[in-house]
Structures are given as structure tokens and as C-alpha cells.
Amino acid sequence: MTIxxxxxxxxIHAAVTEVTDxxxxxxxxxxxxxxxxxxxxxxxxxxxxxAVQTAQAALVAARxxxxxxxxxxxxxxxxxxxxxxxx
Amino acid sequence: MPSLVESLGARLRELGEQLPLPELSHxxxxxxxxxxxxxxxxxxxxxxxxxxxxxxxxxxxDDAIAATRSVLDGLDRYLTTIGLPGVxxxxxxxxxxxxxxxxxxxxxxxxxPELAVRYWWADRIAVLTGGEPADQRPETVRTAGKRPGHAPxxxxxDALRRLxxxxxxxRDSYRDALLRTxxxxxxxxxxxxxxxxxxxxxxxxxxxxxxxxARPLADRGTPRCRELLPGLPPALGDDLLGQLCDPFGTGGxxxxxxxxxxxxxxxxxxxxxxxxxxxxxxxxxxxxxVARVRPDDTVRRDxx
Numbered sequence: 001m002t003i004x005x006x007x008x009x010x011x012i013h014a015a016v017t018e019v020t021d022x023x024x025x026x027x028x029x030x031x032x033x034x035x036x037x038x039x040x041x042x043x044x045x046x047x048x049x050x051a052v053q054t055a056q057a058a059l060v061a062a063r064x065x066x067x068x069x070x071x072x073x074x075x076x077x078x079x080x081x082x083x084x085x086x087x
Numbered sequence: 088m089p090s091l092v093e094s095l096g097a098r099l100r101e102l103g104e105q106l107p108l109p110e111l112s113h114x115x116x117x118x119x120x121x122x123x124x125x126x127x128x129x130x131x132x133x134x135x136x137x138x139x140x141x142x143x144x145x146x147x148x149d150d151a152i153a154a155t156r157s158v159l160d161g162l163d164r165y166l167t168t169i170g171l172p173g174v175x176x177x178x179x180x181x182x183x184x185x186x187x188x189x190x191x192x193x194x195x196x197x198x199x200p201e202l203a204v205r206y207w208w209a210d211r212i213a214v215l216t217g218g219e220p221a222d223q224r225p226e227t228v229r230t231a232g233k234r235p236g237h238a239p240x241x242x243x244x245d246a247l248r249r250l251x252x253x254x255x256x257x258r259d260s261y262r263d264a265l266l267r268t269x270x271x272x273x274x275x276x277x278x279x280x281x282x283x284x285x286x287x288x289x290x291x292x293x294x295x296x297x298x299x300x301a302r303p304l305a306d307r308g309t310p311r312c313r314e315l316l317p318g319l320p321p322a323l324g325d326d327l328l329g330q331l332c333d334p335f336g337t338g339g340x341x342x343x344x345x346x347x348x349x350x351x352x353x354x355x356x357x358x359x360x361x362x363x364x365x366x367x368x369x370x371x372x373x374x375x376x377v378a379r380v381r382p383d384d385t386v387r388r389d390x391x
Contacts, residue, residue: 011124018121019141025114026148029107036102036158043098044165051168055161062154069147073118076140080125083137 005087016080019073026070033063096171103162103174111152118145123271126207138346142274149278208270211347215318216262241268243275244375247283250276250354251361252368258315265351273350279375280353284331286374287360298333301325308359315355320344323352 037059044052089097122141163173241249246268253264265273288296288304296304309324323344361367 015121015124015137018117018124022114022117022121022148025110025117029110029114029151032105032107032110033155036106039098039102043095043102049165049168051161051164053161055158055165058154058157058161062151062158065147065151065154069114069144069151072140072144072147076137076144079137079140 009087012080012084016077019077023070023073026066030066033059092169096166099162099166100174103159106155106158108155111155115148118148119271122274126270139344142346145275146277208347209266212265215316215351216258217317241272243272244279246272247276247279247354248368248371251358254315254355254358261315274346276350276353280357283357283371283374284360287364290364296332301329301332304328307363308356311359312352312355316351319348319352323348324356327352
């Protein structure tokens with residue numbers, strides 16, 4: 001099966017659009033997680049409950065995962081754009 | 088006027104309901120779409136780096152979704168403890184079929200990028216299992232829907248269970264099961280597999296896995312990889328388990344791995360560790376769950 005340059009470019013553009021849309025959703029999610037972290041800290045200040053600590057740790061972990069996700073997609077888009085420019 | 092505890096409960100429920108699960112689900116769907124489209128491009132360009140990066144990004148996103156669900160679980164347990172109603176589950180974006188959208192270069196001729204991805208997947212599976220690229224590909228397993236082209240790919244956790252079961256029956260069975268796996272599903276196997284392997288390793292070792300545990304775990308998991316996947320790079324199973332034991336270590340070179348190799352290796356490792364731990368595939372739904380199943384009685388459990 002062979003595909004031509006126009007199809008390759010079209011597919012890359014479509015993939016980059018998908019990734020960009022995904023990045024916007026991730027950024028919005030990041031902002032919401034930050035707000036949740038602050039609100040939770042205020043609401044349960046002084047609580048030593050294990051379930052609260054689990055929730056707080058999970059919020060930090062989710063935030064870290066999203067940072068890693070975003071950094072990886074940025075790198076992938078850069079590579080895609082470099083390849084597009086070379087076609 | 089609500090009591091202080093009731094006010095706290097209301098604040099925590101609001102916080103839980105505003106967690107960004109819909110946004111994360113949306114991001115995951117779009118990333119999966121991009122991954123399929125990249126697979127399409129790779130059939131002609133051979134640039135595996137993008138796909139490896141997008142797969143890695145998808146794994147991070149999967150972990151973030153799991154962690155966010157854990158937040159919800161933690162809030163729910165806390166509210167239960169203090170005798171208040173739990174958090175209503177936020178609405179998430181319904182899974183949608185990933186449909187390739189590459190433009191048609193020839194008028195009247197519909198491009199078939201999804202098929203191209205299937206060929207890329209199937210050809211690599213043939214290499215891994217020591218066979219020749221197949222002329223005919225078995226029909227892909229999909230989650231639901233009467234029309235295969237309109238049904239979403241199978242859920243990765245379901246696919247993992249199916250593949251682990253097939254791996255027990257030998258190489259031919261495993262090859263067929265891999266060929267029936269949708270590439271987008273296959274590339275998402277690392278998430279549920281990682282969730283399953285970590286508690287299994289903890290069971291086997293008697294403690295959470297640490298860097299020195301990589302070798303003993305690999306001794307249990309990788310011999311089966313060599314039997315079922317003779318074309319697999321010999322160090323890949325060791326690398327994946329090494330990463331599990333030392334997530335921040337420098338072992339292995341993820342960028343150089345073929346994404347299909349990783350996808351094919353995980354179910355074999357999961358199956359080998361399941362067997363070593365004396366468990367079977369029935370344990371997988373619990374092991375791969377992103378969060379504990381939330382009880383139905385979390386709302387208004389205080390009877391008010």
C-alpha cells in the first residue's frame with residue numbers, strides 16, 4: 001500500500017489538530033486540579049484523615065501526570081512540524 | 088441553617104463534582120485519534136518516534152485519570168466516614184469511535200488510514216511471533232455496535248484480559264488474539280497492564296517493587312516472552328519490569344522501542360506474573376480498575 005505526500009501531510013495536520021485539542025483540554029484540566037488542590041486544602045485544614053490525605057496525594061499525582069503528558073505532546077508536535085517542513 | 092459538618096460536606100461534594108474528568112476523557116479521545124493518524128503516517132514514513140511519544144503521553148493521561156478518580160474515591164470515603172452523602176459522579180465524555188480523517192488525494196477514492204494502521208500493526212505482530220505478514224487479517228474486536236466501522240475499539244482493560252487468556256494457549260493463539268486487537272486499543276494496553284503488574288509484583292515480593300527486585304521479577308516474566316514472541320528485542324521485557332521497579336531510573340530507551348513490541352509484551356508479562364502469584368484472569372478486572380468501584384449507596388446514605 002502506498003500513499004502520497006499530500007496524504008501524509010493531510011494526516012499529519014489532522015493528527016496535530018487532535019493533539020492540540022487534547023493539549024487544550026489538558027490545560028483546562030490542570031487549572032481545575034490546581035483550584036481543587038487549593039479548595040481542598042482550605043476545606044479540610046487540620047484534618048489527619050487517611051482518606052483526605054489520599055485525595056490530596058492523588059491530586060498532586062494527577063497534576064504531575066498532566067505536566068508529563070503535556071511536555072510529551074509538545075515534543076511530539078515539534079517533531080511532527082519539523083517533519084512537515086521537510087516534506 | 089446547615090451545621091458546620093453539613094457545610095463541609097457540601098463544599099467537598101462541589102469540589103468532587105468539579106474535578107476535570109470530562110476534560111481528561113475528552114483529551115484522551117483526541118490523543119487516541121492522533122495516535123491512529125500517526126500510525127497511518129508511519130506506514131509510509133517510518134517515523135516511529137512520534138507514535139512512541141504519543142503513546143507515552145497517553146499513558147501519562149491514563150495515570151492522571153486514574154489519580155483523579157482516586158481523589159473522588161478519597162472524598163467519598165471521607166464523607167462516608169463523617170456520615171454524609173457521597174459525591175455524585177461527574178459526567179464524562181462518552182467514548183467515541185476514533186475515525187481517521189486523512190484527506191482523499193484521488194477524487195472518488197476514499198483513503199483507508201485505519202486499514203493502513205491495521206497493516207502496520209499486523210505486519211509487526213507477524214515479525215514478533217516469528218511468522219510472515221498475513222494476507223488476511225482477522226476481524227478486529229470492537230466494543231459494541233452493529234456496524235464494525237462505527238463501533239469504538241475494544242476497552243484496553245478488556246483487551247488485556249482477552250490477550251492474557253490467549254497467551255496461556257500458546258503462540259498461535261496469542262498471535263491470532265493480537266491480530267484481532269485494534270491498534271488503538273493495543274497501544275493503550277500499557278495503562279491497565281501497569282496497574283495490574285504493580286500489585287502482582289507486590290504480592291510476589293511481599294513489598295512494593297524496588298530497583299533490586301527487577302531481576303527476580305524478570306526471571307519470572309520474560310521466559311514466556313521469548314516463547315511467545317521470538318522476534319521481540321531480548322531486553323524489552325527486562326526493561327519494562329525494570330521501569331516498573333524504578334520509575335525514575337534511566338534503564339532502557341523508550342524512544343527506541345517499537346510501540347507494537349511494547350503492546351505485545353505487556354500481556355505476556357501480566358500473564359506470567361499472574362500465574363506466578365497463583366491467580367488467573369478473573370483477577371484482572373479488579374487489578375486493572377482505575378479506582379475502587381464506588382458503592383451505589385453513597386448518595387443520601389445518611390437517610391435524609
